[in-house]
Amino acid sequence: MTGLLELNTPAAVVDTARMEHNIERMQTRMEALGVSFRPHVKTTKCLPVVQAQIAAGARGITVSTLKEAEQFFDAGVTDILYAVGMVVTKLPQALALRRRGCDLKIIADSVAAAEAIGAFGRETGEVFEVWIEIDTDGHRSGITPEEEKLLGVARALESAGMKLGGVLTHAGSSYDYDTHEDLMKISEQERNGVVRAAERLRAAGFACPVVSLGSTPTALTVPKLDGVTEVRAGVYVFFDLVMHNVGVCDISDIALSVLTTVIGHQEEKGWVIVDAGWMAMSRDRGTQKQKHDFGFGQVCTLAGQVLDGYVVSSANQEHGIISRVGDADGDIARRFPIGTRLRILPNHACATGAQHPEYHALAASGATKVWPRFYGW
DSSP states (O other): OOOTTTSOSSEEEEEHHHHHHHHHHHHHHHHHHTOEEOOBTTTTOOHHHHHHHHHHTOOSEEESSHHHHHHHHHTTOOEEEEEEEOOGGGHHHHHHHHHTTOEEEEEEOSHHHHHHHHHHHHHHTOOOEEEEEEOSSSSSSSBOTTOTHHHHHHHHHHHTTOEEEEEEEOOGGGGGOOSHHHHHHHHHHHHHHHHHHHHHHHHTTOOOOEEEEOOHHHHTTOSOOTTOOEEOOOGGGTOOHHHHHHTSSOGGGOOEEEEEEEEEEEGGGTEEEESOOHHHHOSOOTTTTSSSOOBTOEEEOTTOOEEEEEEEEEEOSSOEEEEESSSOOTTHHHHSOTTOEEEEEOSOHHHHHTTOSEEEEEOTTSOEEEEEOOOOO
């Protein structure tokens, strides 16, 4: 049996009991709201995690790269949404997947993109299913619900013989809030906007069977989903410190941590040096502007117990510096002897997971098994 004491460090550790609890929580909520759930798997890029999500009731997956789509399709997942704006140079890769039997959906948020998809589809004899991305919060990309070009994209797809599969949105700005009242407002804004876009398309004579939305904060807050057919969310499966600050999970829900070893001290500074720098934790400082700054991560014991006040306060490529928030700990070398193993909870699970080629899935027994991650575009 390989336990945490036998692993090389740094290592990404997944608490499987916490992960399974998070999966059950989200799936149960989606079923209560009467919608399908299509998890965004960019957080984990890991087949055993996705298999657990599908076993719990997820219908299809969302990916952020076509390489993810290829790898999950090779593993038997067929219903896949590629939720990044399509460009013409990636259409051959998408076509190859569809020709192999993958039910791949792609997205567009401009007439130019729709026309390019349509032209390629006509040339190759492929009817691509395209969803239109809707901007419901000014966060990043998409068409606002009332824009005329919403109908222009639909016309471009229809005239080229493509299939308009539906509309989707993502309330990325939900990460900026930390009260239930604000999350309620942004979740309703997200729902109302994407439903309005679908209504406009239908009123103009276009079929719009799918109305898809989702971010972890809004999915766990929205009180109703009238007019919505499916939800997408991703980071909920592991959670992280940003989500804790947003207010949608407890620290005890965070399933991903980085196992690290104490390699030195700077006693006069109150520092512990560990072998998990930003190459293990990532450079993500997502909590820096939130109500509680956790530095590069919250320090926990090997057993996962939070050590209040101790964070990774600074990070170089392969060195992390642990210190106590506030007054320096003059007894830090005795408290954390060289060789001590600790676990660090991440700011952003997606970014930290991406630093590692594999997860070490930790069972309640203390045994671990290796879960590989997917890479590439």
